Amino acid sequence: MVRGTVLVHRRRCGKPNCRCASGGAAHEQTVLSYKQAGKTRFLMLPAVEVEQVRAATARFRAAKARVEAEGNAGLVELVARLGRSKKAS
Ligand SMILES: [Zn+2]
Numbered sequence: 016m017v018r019g020t021v022l023v024h025r026r027r028c029g030k031p032n033c034r035c036a037s038g039g040a041a042h043e044q045t046v047l048s049y050k051q052a053g054k055t056r057f058l059m060l061p062a063v064e065v066e067q068v069r070a071a072t073a074r075f076r077a078a079k080a081r082v083e084a085e086g087n088a089g090l091v092e093l094v095a096r097l098g099r100s101k102k103a104s
Contacts, residue, residue, distance in 0.1 A: 016078060017071035019049030021060070047072070 025041040027033075035041050045065050046057040060068055 016075040017047070017068060018075050019047045019058075019072055021065065021069045021072055022046060022048055024057070 022045070024044045024046055026044070027035045027041050030036065033039075045060045045062070047060055047068055048055060048057055050056070
């Protein structure tokens, strides 16, 4: 699995005779956006890698959601078990 988000950057290259300069479609580059040491970074993805990286990021999100859900369930259980005496008033 891979942490990060696959997204498409669209940009104009700046060459005056390029199709993108005369209102045509901007250039698209698929990248992996990820944070490292508090900074957002981008990794250019070759076309052949895009689908598997996208799937790997989806696996990471699913695993993260599972861990969050289990952690919350554990917390609720612990609070229910140990927090009972505080409720009495
Ligand atoms: Zn261009």
